[in-house]
Amino acid sequence: MRIAYLDCFSGISGDMFLGALVDAGVSPRLLEDTVTALDLGAHLEISRVQRCGVAATKVNVVTPKSATRQHGRHLREIRDIIDKAAISSHAKNVSIKTFEALAEAEADIHNTSIEKIHFHEVGAVDAIVDIVCAAVGAESLAIDEWVCSPLNVGGGTVQCAHGTLPVPAPATLKLLGDAPVYSSGPQVELVTPTGAAIVRTLCSRFTPFPAMKVERAGYGAGTREFPDHPNLLRLTIGEPVTETAHMPPYAALINEIPERDRIAVLEANLDDLSPQVLGYAMERLLAEGALDVFSIPVQMKKSRPGALLTVLAKTEDADRLAKLIFAETTTLGVRSREEYRQVLTRRWETVATTWGPVRIKIANMNGTVSNYAPEYEDCRALAEAQHVPLRTVIQEAVQQYLRGDRKA
Numbered sequence: 001m002r003i004a005y006l007d008c009f010s011g012i013s014g015d016m017f018l019g020a021l022v023d024a025g026v027s028p029r030l031l032e033d034t035v036t037a038l039d040l041g042a043h044l045e046i047s048r049v050q051r052c053g054v055a056a057t058k059v060n061v062v063t064p065k066s067a068t069r070q071h072g073r074h075l076r077e078i079r080d081i082i083d084k085a086a087i088s089s090h091a092k093n094v095s096i097k098t099f100e101a102l103a104e105a106e107a108d109i110h111n112t113s114i115e116k117i118h119f120h121e122v123g124a125v126d127a128i129v130d131i132v133c134a135a136v137g138a139e140s141l142a143i144d145e146w147v148c149s150p151l152n153v154g155g156g157t158v159q160c161a162h163g164t165l166p167v168p169a170p171a172t173l174k175l176l177g178d179a180p181v182y183s184s185g186p187q188v189e190l191v192t193p194t195g196a197a198i199v200r201t202l203c204s205r206f207t208p209f210p211a212m213k214v215e216r217a218g219y220g221a222g223t224r225e226f227p228d229h230p231n232l233l234r235l236t237i238g239e240p241v242t243e244t245a246h247m248p249p250y251a252a253l254i255n256e257i258p259e260r261d262r263i264a265v266l267e268a269n270l271d272d273l274s275p276q277v278l279g280y281a282m283e284r285l286l287a288e289g290a291l292d293v294f295s296i297p298v299q300m301k302k303s304r305p306g307a308l309l310t311v312l313a314k315t316e317d318a319d320r321l322a323k324l325i326f327a328e329t330t331t332l333g334v335r336s337r338e339e340y341r342q343v344l345t346r347r348w349e350t351v352a353t354t355w356g357p358v359r360i361k362i363a364n365m366n367g368t369v370s371n372y373a374p375e376y377e378d379c380r381a382l383a384e385a386q387h388v389p390l391r392t393v394i395q396e397a398v399q400q401y402l403r404g405d406r407k408a
Helices: 014-023 028-038 075-084 089-110 125-140 170-176 193-202 249-255 275-287 315-328 376-386 390-403
Strands: 003-007 043-051 054-062 145-148 157-160 163-166 203-206 212-221 232-240 260-270 292-299 305-314 335-342 345-353 356-365 368-374
Touching: 014 028, 014 043, 014 054, 014 125, 014 193, 014 212, 014 232, 028 043, 028 125, 043 212, 054 125, 075 089, 075 125, 089 125, 089 170, 089 193, 125 193, 170 193, 193 203, 260 315, 275 292, 275 305, 275 315, 305 315, 315 335, 345 390, 356 376, 356 390, 368 376, 368 390, 376 390
Parallel strands: 003 145, 054 212, 145 203
Antiparallel strands: 003 232, 043 054, 157 163, 212 232, 260 305, 260 335, 292 305, 345 356, 356 368
16 A cells, blocks of 8 residues: 655645656656646646755646636636546546535635636646646556644735635635644644635545655745745655554554545435345445445435435545436435545465355454454355355354455
8 A cells, every 4th residue: 555645734736736646656647748738828847955954846727817817717618628638537537526525615615616617826727737737747656545743824915816815715724624733933824715615626635644664755946035945745655554563552552453544425215116126236235346235214304214325435436326316216416525534454364264265355454353254155056055044154263264264
């Protein structure tokens, strides 16, 4: 597993993130080809600079004067630009999701819908380039989890399209949500809306520097230079450390907590659906990639008995599975939200029973087995084929596992 840690001690912006990507090993040619694919008349200037004596990479987006600040661009137009670009479908999805996060923040602030939002600074060509190149560059690193530090938002005021506003700007504050933030050093804007949207889309959790074996690190430079404050974003890539034998007791305690990942939760209330159809819909959802599906009996309006259908899914599968819920049930609406979950590491071993092999699912906590269970489908198949009670097969599989009689 590879993790990437964003150390935002001087905030984050789109150009700082691109600089950190290049400094950490992303091919400049890949980003340049991405800009060409967007067909916006822009190009990149990539250079080596120093900030308070620390070498870093600076990425500037250069656009035609006529396109530098194109106001009034809607989300629909941005989606079209991204959809037409010759980049991977994953990068397109991440890019669009990032802009949708921006649109939702702006819409909430201005009390309107995301489709009516006019992107100002963040809708300019340089911001489109920043966000799409960020998605393409992040994908090329093959990172399993992005993690972020608490963010230094800076202070003072910032001049926006809607006048002079306190730092962090309203859109930035909305995007950061419950992420830990603080103000230190220069009284200027350190976290931009674009940077906040990139963090919110990529990162699954916010924490101090995690226990990891460092593979490489890269520094992305901001435009401003401060006398006593290195205006840099640090990107550290490596493998998480799970062994605690040589860690201080406090670090070992922290490492025992399973890491969190972000999932989508979809819900629908059903009061006029046949139980047979509900069962079929649940099976379809699982077959199409849902992490888990369950239903709970509920009492609905007019005292009608019904069911609450809940689906847990990867965030990138949420829209597809919501469409399946609409297709296979009678619901008129699907609620969705994102939540965090903590998952133990799992692996499989196989034991030999009197009637045949059975897989055992084993859950680990910090390298120690915390739970184990025979695979139900294996046990059921053997029970049906050999005409023995299911409980008998399950009990023997557990006994064989505890004896250490394993095939693999």
